[in-house]
Amino acid sequence: MIDLYTWGTPNGRKVSIMLEECGLPYRVHPIDIMKGDQFSPDFIAINPNSKIPAIIDQDGPGGTPFSLFESGAILIYLAGKTGRFLPADARGRSETLQWLMFQMGGIGPMFGQTHHFRKFAPEPIPYAIERYSKETKRLYGVLNTRLGQSDFVAGEYSIADMAIYPWCQRADWQGIDLNAFPHVARWMETMSERPAVERGMSVPG
Numbered sequence: 379m380i381d382l383y384t385w386g387t388p389n390g391r392k393v394s395i396m397l398e399e400c401g402l403p404y405r406v407h408p409i410d411i412m413k414g415d416q417f418s419p420d421f422i423a424i425n426p427n428s429k430i431p432a433i434i435d436q437d438g439p440g441g442t443p444f445s446l447f448e449s450g451a452i453l454i455y456l457a458g459k460t461g462r463f464l465p466a467d468a469r470g471r472s473e474t475l476q477w478l479m480f481q482m483g484g485i486g487p488m489f490g491q492t493h494h495f496r497k498f499a500p501e502p503i504p505y506a507i508e509r510y511s512k513e514t515k516r517l518y519g520v521l522n523t524r525l526g527q528s529d530f531v532a533g534e535y536s537i538a539d540m541a542i543y544p545w546c547q548r549a550d551w552q553g554i555d556l557n558a559f560p561h562v563a564r565w566m567e568t569m570s571e572r573p574a575v576e577r578g579m580s581v582p583g
Contacts, residue, residue: 395578
């Protein structure tokens with residue numbers, strides 16, 4: 379059994395999608411980040427960085443409980459635990475991980491800033507909106523080019539797709555018209571039709 383500590387954000391949904399795809403049994407513990415639950419002592423004991431998601435695998439390495447934070451690290455761990463969605467060969471594994479890092483180092487931080495300055499900032503800051511919106515559009519272009527070459531981000535369906543999809547689901551928050559990125563739009567439709575993706579996107583409900 380895996381205990382999942384999460385909230386309805388793109389980073390949180392990466393992990394719930396992976397758990398659903400792998401068919402692993404898990405319990406959901408909602409961490410309401412709008413109320414500051416992530417700063418509670420109990421949660422900090424699991425993730426000292428006070429961010430969701432985090433997991434505790436009750437059957438971790440050696441058969442003992444194992445806690446883990448950082449969504450990308452969790453995806454890699456679950457892929458290793460199940461032998462799924464991360465190729466075993468060096469070329470396939472490296473290609474998948476590079477696109478996962480593209481999400482972790484580019485899409486996540488940049489889209490997140492776009493969300494903040496377009497939707498949540500107490501007052502408009504035109505420079506910030508322009509800066510992050512421009513970079514978000516550029517990243518969609520990179521993704522669109524890649525998906526014009528391959529059905530999925532790293533060739534075969536993988537943790538890279540699971541990591542990127544929830545961020546692109548908020549294209550409206552980013553001021554992005556997916557009609558301008560037809561390969562991304564096609565991939566989004568394919569992803570949305572996967573039952574495990576649909577279930578994972580509904581967590582924590």
